[in-house]
Amino acid sequence: MDLVRHLRYFVVVAEELHFGNAAIRLGMAQPPLSQRIKRLEEELGVRLFDRSARQVRLTEEGRLLLGEAREIVARVERLRELARQGQGTVLRVGVPPDLAATVLAALVAAFRESSPDVRLAPAEIWTADQVSALAEGAIDVGLVRHPVTAPGLRYGQMLVQPQGVLLAEADPLTDVGEVHLADLAGRELLVPPKEGEPGWHAEVLAECRSHGFVPAQVHEGAGLGLVLAGAAVAFGPKVEQPGLAWRPLLGSPIASRVSTAWRAVTAAGTEYAAVAVSTLKESAGMSDEGAVPVRRVSRRPGMLA
Structure with missing residues (x-):
């Protein structure tokens, strides 16, 4: 604590x-x-x-x-x-703990190139704690996952990242081109902690239920050990990791929406927000909100391809 x-x-x-x-x-x-x-x-x-x-x-x-x-x-x-004061100009930023290490590295490198006189100090904390840290002045800029409600916060450009399903490589669904959420019936689900990501947690579970997937059990965390063990599935962007398989979800029903957030406008913070948008597009495959077309799910829930 x-x-x-x-x-x-x-x-x-x-x-x-x-x-x-x-x-x-x-x-x-x-x-x-x-x-x-x-x-x-x-x-x-x-x-x-x-x-x-x-x-x-x-x-x-x-x-x-x-x-x-x-x-x-x-x-x-x-x-x-x-x-x-002893460190010179430091920009303290919050990032989600489940942001890929390669994306975080690209973000730090891009900001260092654009603002060599400012040192970026990232802290891996969930959205709810970023909101509190911004209010307390513990961080200067956040990278938050929506939906989030926080009086007094200002938000940068909204970016969207469609989520696929992460499976153990031995899972039978790895032979399917696109996975319907209902195809996951009977499986357990790993999601970020409810306390840290209350809006995203509720949104994901509601979307699962509306498409016929009620997880047998919901686990909370950022590590993918349960998925590697075949004990659960998770949603996320495409990753290359031994023992894991990634498949797109039919109709892209689950999409992560993120933006920068801040309370006080500064030159360094404004530059970071611009760098974050370009880096997340290039390194994380994110797009402007509204740029990703929504496809309707036409097949019967539960029918495998």
Whole structure:
């Protein structure tokens, strides 16, 4: 657990005494904020707030902790500021943990070429945590996966990446040209964590259900070990990896939509956003939103090719 980040959440909720208002101030949804306060309480072994339908109040333990928490958060932010001053110009960016290493390397190289005087400092964090990090000033620019709702954020150009299905190379569906989602019936599914990618998580599962695929079990994570073992399937762009096979989905029903995101406009951030668009198009096969034609699924669900 990132204790300093959770203490910052505590301080904001303590100042607002309203989870909804605190969530807006932090630029995040209310349920994840409530979960993180609960996790902090579990970590500390005390109850920090008395909650009722009408009001939120600090407990005696919460009141005693508040001053110390404010001081810790302020000191850490001061340390970060001093570190940034000693490093020269640094652009702190968030990227999804499941972004391919080759794509991240291309992004860093392209930005270094376009802005040699600015050092790029990428952090691999999921969309929900990027939203919080942007609100806290822990990162300058994010690369987020939509749908995402965050008051106060501004977004760059939307890019779309159709997803195929990743299978173990011994899976019978590797002999199929295009896979219908219903063909995956009975299989387990690996998706990014719901807490980190709530919008994408809900969208993928809804799309699966609407096309006749209800996973036997849903696993959360970024690694593909379960897929390699033949224990689950996953959705993603085409990859070349021993033991894995990739097949397109009939009708391209699942597509990842990403964009840069920021709160404050800077020259370095604007340049990074432009570099990200060109790099993601060239290295990750992404396209402008609306440029990918949607094909209707005409065959009967569950019928193999």
